[in-house]
Amino acid sequence: MTTVGEEGPGDRRKRRDLLSMYYGKSGEPGKEATSSDQLDIDGPGFDPDTFFTRLVKEKSLTDLMKKEDELLNQITTLDSEMQTLVYENYDKFIKATETIRQMKQDFRNMEEEMTKLSTAMNSITKSSEDIERTLRDRKQEISKLASVHVLLKKLQFLFELPNRLKQAMEAQAYGQAVRYYIQARKLLEQYGEISSFKKISEECNEIVSQVAGILKAKFRNEECTPQQLNECIELLLHLKEPADLLCDEYLIRAKVKIDADLDELHRQIVLMETIKEQISTDLPADILEFVDIGCNGFISDLSLVIASYQELFIHRFQSNVELSRAASNKLIEFVQKSFNRYFDYVEKRVGFEKETGDNTLLVRALDRFYRRLQAMNKLLPTVDFTESGTQIVYRAACGRVSHYFESLKQYFAACLTDIRQALAAQQASARNQRSLSDFLDNLQKSFIDQLKATLTNLQAFVASDITFCARPVFRQPFCTQQVREGFVVRMFQHIFQHATNCCEMTSEKSSIPAPLLLILSKLCLDFSTSTIQYMVVLVEEQFFIQNKAGLTSISELCRESKETAQKLLTHYVRLEGTVVSQMIRKSIDTRDWVNTIEPRNVRAVMKRVVEDITAIDIKVGQLYEEGSRKEQSSDSSKRTAASRQMGRTIASFTPSTIDPSVINNINKLFSERIEIFSEIDFNKVSVLTGIIKISLKTFLECVRLRTFGKYGLQQTQVDTHYLYTYLWRFVSDENLISFLLDEIVNSTLQRCVDPVPMEPSVIECICDRG
């Protein structure tokens, strides 16, 4: 509680100052008076002594004189003023006294008047009570009469109602009619039983039902405007037409329009279907136009329907929860049905787009489609159209991905076919030899370019301005499952699969040419070293893939790629090895080695073998690096080493007491087992070694199946020596060749009826000549 006592001293002071000002008196003259105040002659703190001493002190005599005059003047003036004031006030005082006396007189008169008034009022009250008493009985009668009058008025309205209704109907003022009817309805219901009213009631009802009929007809009439429609429905509702029937009617009416829109869409689809058969000259709309037709026709109309339906029914029924729910259920059912059809068409139409190469139009169309759906969602929040919309978009995107996959697959196959044809053409004519690395570069470049171009196309789906891509439901699986896994990874895997199939094709007719195997092998190897890494990272960047859990890892893919490369290379070696083998085999199988003539030359087939292997060497060299060899001696020493080695075999043989096979076995003890079809490394030497091994092993096995005469043995000696001098340079370990060739000569020796070997010098001579 604040009390006065608690007010600050400042407040109190202020208030007191104000009071004192009001009473024309300065509260603190002494305290506040400074020396200048004391000197101010008009100021409240004037101190005559100070003033005087000051004047005497400061002023000269003349000044003092002057001041004295001045002061004297002032005093005189003030005196006269004072006199005037006193006089005036005196006058006023006298006047006031007179006035008071006059008032006293007046009041005395007034008192008398008041008493008179009081008595008059008393008599008035009395008479008024009298009047009231007399009038009370009449009042009730009057009010009764008044109510009867109202009733009569109503009845009159009722009697006039049919006519009025008729008039209103004739004047097409249906609103008026309905209003009349509604006013009267209660009464009619109330007095409907009374016979005289019955007729009126019937008549009215008849008219009103006519009106309702007219309204309904109007309602069904397609041409009436929404406002009219609105009015109709309002009136009909007032007429207590069942709301759900009206809803149905309204929706049926709406359905006609919506169906027309949908039929147009359907027509487009039929056009699309028949375009290939050239039945119609009417060109179907492209996808963007199609979606536009859908948006502008179907969706706009449907939006209108929904909006006006909500306006007409749902909002109106807001007070009635049940009714409103039923109405909105009807609407939702209707909308869903229409949308199902719409989605169906859109899906179908989008299905036609699978073949086209360009994406942008489709993406724009889908985007537009999706945006409109989002807008619909705002209009009717209870139904989620975007869900199924996203599904459609997703499916379309998937369709694109698989289409691109297929076309890239075909593209790749076409590339391979091109290479095949080019290789075949090269084989036919010796001119215009293109290097295999050329083919490889072309293949790789065009494939990667195509892949990148496709990715760019697919990027349209995840462009920042595309609305549906913001949905994780779409974006996540599209980027990871579709683009990365379903397209890029799958493409690589397809290539591996294709390549593996190439290896497994055994039948002669469909087997692919060996150089192509080599190219594919190198391609896969390149994939594993760089391309896969590059492409996958590119995809992940372009499609914003962060979560890589559960996806095929790069290393896995690279491993697969390398395995495929290995398989291809191994198969290549086998294939080329077999080709050379067959040549050797035929040459041995078809000759009578017992009765052959003395060797004069290296057999042509051996030259052919060396030529072929040289050609293979060149081809492999175009793609693969040289690779490492075991330490080798210089070329010149090679020759002597070769002849020495040959010599050893022969020398070991000549003392016929020791069986050559014993020597052979001893030799074998010190050499390792040779894997004929072994793993091939990714280099030229390894590849060539593989091929030569296969060929020489065939040579050996074929020799063992034959029987040789003297010259047969000598011919083999010549051939093997020739092979040695030309083949050692291709392999990683020349001992391997010399070992295999020794085996061949040894086996020939054993298979020889008349073993007379040829002199090493003669062999060398023949070989040099050849």
Add this chain to the structure above:
Amino acid sequence: MADDAPVIYGLEFQARSLAPQSAETELNKFFIGTQSLRNENIIYHIEFEDESNGINKHVYRHPDGEIWQITSSPADKQIIATVYNSVSTTKAELKCSLWLLPPEEERSRTFDEPQSPTISLEKIVDLPRQEGDNLVHALWEPQGDGSKIASISESTLSYLDLNSADATARVIGSAGIDTKPAKKFCSLRWNPHQNCNQVATGFETSLRLWDLRSMKSVKHIENAHSQQIRDMDFNPNRQYYLVTCGDDCKIKFWDVRNADEPLKVLAHHSHWVWCVRYNQCHDQLILTGSSDSRVVLYSVNSLSSEPYGMLVGDDDDNENDKENQKEPVPQEDRMIGKFEEHEDSVYAVEWSIADPWIFASLSYDGRLVINRVPRDEKFRILL
């Protein structure tokens, strides 16, 4: 439990031909013929004693030439046939003859002087052949009285009737290949089913089945292998199943009723596969020999007659067996083992007739290896 070490035996000469003694069902006996052009060839009659892990042998002289292939009569332990190369300085011809082994008491154990067997085989009869046509392969009918033999020359398949009484061989029927350019027969095998009325022949990359009653080709599998077919064998228990091997390093399983595609392809060798043999008792066991100097043993349960292992009889119905029977899981097909005792190409492998767990393999350098199915595998099949 360690497996017994393989028994290795070295012959004096190179050899390609190995055959089990078909009529001997008690002892593990094999015939081996050597292949030497300049020395007199001999036939080894090897007996492998499982108990002692030792080898007994008899050797007989085979004076007519180097032996390319050998087959033994299913009925008479004394009779064998060889395909051999008869060589002169100007000619090398492949012929086939039937031989009578010396009677038991005359055989001498020749451990001391292996180089000079004294006893020679007695020739019964030469199989008829056309001049200049090399016989390639001859095989006795695997069952029966030993009176039927099939042979192939390079151009002709012949079906012969042997009459041991008057020592004659009569051609019952013959057939040639009608393809152009003419291909050469290179391998032959009897079908043990259907009363032995069928043989299979391989020529180049194709396979043909012949009905011996009509001497007509009844089935032709074109390009069964991408390269030459070296050998084949019939499943002893499933009559339509056949395995082939060849120069493409593969072995292939076929159902002859539907031979468009092989049932299965195995490739465990790194060079030509020269021979393939079904185990006569447990047809999931398959043996191959290859010129990569290896012998490989496979277990191919999926195509065997007992894919769920041996069926247990109804008598011993203890609980364990019931549990086993409830969930018969076929064992996976797999390679049981690679046997690397050889150092030269293996041209022949054979199962022992007497003991289904023993097999012999022969490499070109004259090394004979007698091996056993690994114990683990044996128990897996039996238990």
